[in-house]
Amino acid sequence: MSKLWGGRFQKSTHSLMDDFHSSISFDCRIYRQDIAGSMAHAAMLAQSGIITPQESEQIINGLKEILEDIESGRVQFSTSAEDIHMNVELLLTQKIGAVAKKLHTARSRNDQVALDVRLYLREEIDHICQLLKQLCRQLLDLAENHLDTVMPGYTHLQRAQPVTLAHHLLAYVQMFRRDLDRLADCRRRVNVLPLGAGALAGTTFPIQPELVARQLGFGALAENSLDAVSDRDFAVEFTAAAALIMVHLSRFCEEIVLWSSGEFAFVELDDAFSTGSSMMPQKKNPDAAELIRGKAGRVFGDLQALLVMLKGLPLAYNKDMQEDKEALFDAVDTVKKCLLVFTPMVGSLRFRKENMARAARGGFTNATDLADYLVGKGVPFREAHEMVGKTVLYCLQQGKALEELVLEEMRQFCPPVEQDVYQALDIANCVARRVTLNGPAPSAVRAAIERARRALE
Numbered sequence: 001m002s003k004l005w006g007g008r009f010q011k012s013t014h015s016l017m018d019d020f021h022s023s024i025s026f027d028c029r030i031y032r033q034d035i036a037g038s039m040a041h042a043a044m045l046a047q048s049g050i051i052t053p054q055e056s057e058q059i060i061n062g063l064k065e066i067l068e069d070i071e072s073g074r075v076q077f078s079t080s081a082e083d084i085h086m087n088v089e090l091l092l093t094q095k096i097g098a099v100a101k102k103l104h105t106a107r108s109r110n111d112q113v114a115l116d117v118r119l120y121l122r123e124e125i126d127h128i129c130q131l132l133k134q135l136c137r138q139l140l141d142l143a144e145n146h147l148d149t150v151m152p153g154y155t156h157l158q159r160a161q162p163v164t165l166a167h168h169l170l171a172y173v174q175m176f177r178r179d180l181d182r183l184a185d186c187r188r189r190v191n192v193l194p195l196g197a198g199a200l201a202g203t204t205f206p207i208q209p210e211l212v213a214r215q216l217g218f219g220a221l222a223e224n225s226l227d228a229v230s231d232r233d234f235a236v237e238f239t240a241a242a243a244l245i246m247v248h249l250s251r252f253c254e255e256i257v258l259w260s261s262g263e264f265a266f267v268e269l270d271d272a273f274s275t276g277s278s279m280m281p282q283k284k285n286p287d288a289a290e291l292i293r294g295k296a297g298r299v300f301g302d303l304q305a306l307l308v309m310l311k312g313l314p315l316a317y318n319k320d321m322q323e324d325k326e327a328l329f330d331a332v333d334t335v336k337k338c339l340l341v342f343t344p345m346v347g348s349l350r351f352r353k354e355n356m357a358r359a360a361r362g363g364f365t366n367a368t369d370l371a372d373y374l375v376g377k378g379v380p381f382r383e384a385h386e387m388v389g390k391t392v393l394y395c396l397q398q399g400k401a402l403e404e405l406v407l408e409e410m411r412q413f414c415p416p417v418e419q420d421v422y423q424a425l426d427i428a429n430c431v432a433r434r435v436t437l438n439g440p441a442p443s444a445v446r447a448a449i450e451r452a453r454r455a456l457e
Helices: 015-021 024-047 053-071 084-102 109-145 165-190 209-216 225-230 233-259 287-310 319-347 353-361 367-376 381-398 407-411 421-425 427-432 442-456
Strands: 150-155 158-164
Touching: 024 053, 024 084, 024 109, 024 209, 024 319, 053 084, 084 109, 109 165, 109 225, 109 233, 109 319, 109 442, 150 165, 150 353, 150 427, 158 165, 158 353, 158 427, 165 233, 165 442, 233 287, 233 319, 287 319, 353 427, 367 381, 367 421, 421 427, 427 442
Parallel strands: none
Antiparallel strands: 150 158
């Protein structure tokens, strides 16, 4: 088959080159965006007096028929036509004849592909944001049910201070809200129209790109034709945001893996999101969480691939940039798939509140509260810290918890203590007194849930 760009060539491309050069195997997914962009371009060409209204109508109707043919499965894309843009143009020529050849007036594949990818990514960002909001709402619902579920908070994976499960869940809500903010900010830079830049230097035709922008919902026009066709910052930026989403999912999944182990026993996994062993009949494995944790690496790799692809490219377009799509598509697919599994998996978890409370009472998680109590009695904090450290050492030697010491024992190390110290050491009180804006007290967490729900709206 002769190439649409083959006028100056005397030889056909090698069959190996055809296969190596072709991107239709993966860029076929942006057929809707390519057709939408071409319809808007055809309409603008007519409005600008570059083609007739009748030609524009014929082209647009032909493109609509091609869209219907593709979506009904009647189209088999051609590798020799290289990419989705050439495939659509070839199909249009077959359908409406010579007038189809006017569609590419004042346009290059360079600005066309930039347009298609931006249209595609804009839609996917909106979809991912909806999935993130669904996840946040799921976590907020869980948090409301666990305002009083006490658990240990950890630093260095060592029990540190008591918190609540609700407070712990809200930490992830904050992460995912930042992800939403990043995607919204990224979308603003995605939503820039590159069409009109041509191959790299614009066009001599009197085009009106603002008409295309209005029809396709773009918020701004690209201001430099060289940058318009060579910019893939938006793809890198999205993939970086996607990588952070995967970091947050992976961290949560790591905790689910830990919490579902016999050593923690904080949570029971639902059978629907677990698997068994082919050899060990007793096993219930957290495979969904482990797979999400593992898939984070894919998106990190996609980000690295995009950065390396771009880092040495001179202006303007280079064929290396064809490599942007597989990495971008993979990042989109992976994040969406993980969110679709993660949200119902989290919603199905059964938390073992008794085990969490028991763990919160162990490991001297109320030691800081004893130090704070002493400060309230007039002891400088650094001295109070030392007193409590010696008390903890004594408890370890005696096999006791702080609250199990009688006053006489405690006064060996902390002379100012009174009977009210036991209220200060009570785990529920330790949590309830932390009423700062970002603290774990049920009253503070309830207010935080309300703020988060309003923000998601």
